[in-house]
Amino acid sequence: MAETINAGIAALRTLESWHVKHIYGIPGGTFNNMMYALDAEKERIQYIHVRHEEVGALAAVADGKLTGHIGVAFGSAGPGATHLFQGAYDAKMDKIPTLFLVGQVEQRFMNYDFFQELNEDPLFQDAAVYARTVTTAEELPHIIDEAIRRAFAQHGAAVVVIPNDLPGKAIPANGYYSSADNFARPVLPAGTDEQVNAALKLIGQAKKPVMYVGQGTIGAAQEVMAVSEKLQLPVITTALGKEIIPYEFPALLGSVARVASKPANEALREADLIMFVGSNYPFAEVMFNPAAQFIQIDSNPQMLGKRHKTEVAILGDAKKTLQKLLDRSSDAAPSTWYAANKDNVANWHQYNDDMMNRTIGKLRFEPVFKQINRIAKDDAVFAIDVGDVTQNSVRLLKVNGHQPWITSGLFATMGAGLPGAMAAQLSYPGRQVFNLAGDGAAAMVMQDLNTEVRYHLPIINVIFSNDALGYIEDEQEDDGHEWFGIDMPGLDFAKIAEGQGMTGITVTKVTELPEAFDRALAETADGRPILIDVKITNERPIPVEHLQLDPTRFDAPTIAAFKKRYYAEKLIPLSEFEANQTK
8 A cells, every 4th residue: 555644744844844943823623634733743843823813924924034934824714814914915015935824614615605714815816926725635735835936936925725624634655745955046147247337437427326225235234335435335225124234334324214314314315326236115216316327236127127217227146246346446536425424424323322321301212222232132133013113223223234123114014023023033042032112013912922921932022102103193293183093092011911921021210221121131041031111202203304404404493493302402414514524
């Protein structure tokens, strides 16, 4: 008799061949046979029992963002499936290969409007690059293998719908195989000599050039900084690319728009040339000067010319092309533009340091970041939620180029911080992990603090509680609308954490911060998670997208009012630094 294997176990062994170490989900009647297979394979693949499928879905996407391996989450038929949508769309928008397994009623009940039955694969057609319903037990491992290859090849979510009876059946043991060992990514060369020469010519002609880099330059930080210094190009990064360049690099301007920094917004407004490398910045149409000359380097042909009229488009590897720019160029003459931008960065850093060192008045968010920076280890991982905490993290975390930084980028789904931190701690069990979230986002996923406790994930959870949806509150202010629908009932997150078996600390004064974060170090060193609920004032962070500092653009009373509101007496506009350089 031919040797057989349970189809569900074969499916899981296919996942294992793709380096899947854990899988998130909640069991349901339509996923039971896969659960039995997980029980049989528990020594090889860990089941993480989350409290909400959305948390599992977002954690699976975070696995891909952090490791480059496929993240996996599952849900049972009906509501379990629809709860996966947030993760599927986060994967789509941030282009992260992720696999979602979806339960379905047994085949004999399909198309009978059975309990919890949905026609599920069409539901995911927009969110996923691949969505199929398995029709035979024999094809189950094959379809999962196919889904993973498609997810990697097309950079997005893949969905496999599994009728519950199929994983419980026996299939031939030699009737399936994995293509994991055959998987390869395209290896692109640098741009051509002609393309690189054309780019260098434009850079040499520009008076106010900038380099705008995104996640495509991960692994190329040294080349980015070398090009910046040699060719006198200040560097702007996307918010998602914050982790790439060390905070202390003198010509790092930060990111632009609202989740952004002052130097980057000021420089981009004046730039006459933009070298756009490894990015698909969605606000380019409103932030980039249409008249600026444009050089683009990208590994995806779909991106070339997408965001701006482009003079030089280079389909190539970012790291290799930047190195070729270095090899084929001479040192640019010292630039007053470059020097002025470095002075502007130093001034901006001093402002942020002053705010982080504040000890008077009500407790603001900045002193909290001082403590995070103080205790953060050199290889710490930061999972950032969505809201004011995103822009504050972009400005204030002093990352060193070796500290991964993830959030929900283009989809910007609130509640992504906690699942991102879980994924980070599971993928990197020896490293320090932070979950930074506002109270609005934390309230969405607070039930899964218990998952951190259950799986002994020593995460430092920091909640910034201001009793409001601050990010939306500020938008309503800018729209001239009376605040509506943005207030949050005050929650005692420390008690909520304690109720789930975790140490919880409430901080209301700046003087209490050092002890609270020292306690976080001690608790996590002993393998336990902790939550610090910081009750901060609801003052607005400085709106760098609406700066009112430049006397050539605003009158003295307007500038004085802006400086008073945002404690910005020492902030100097870029135009003043430029004027100083030309004296």
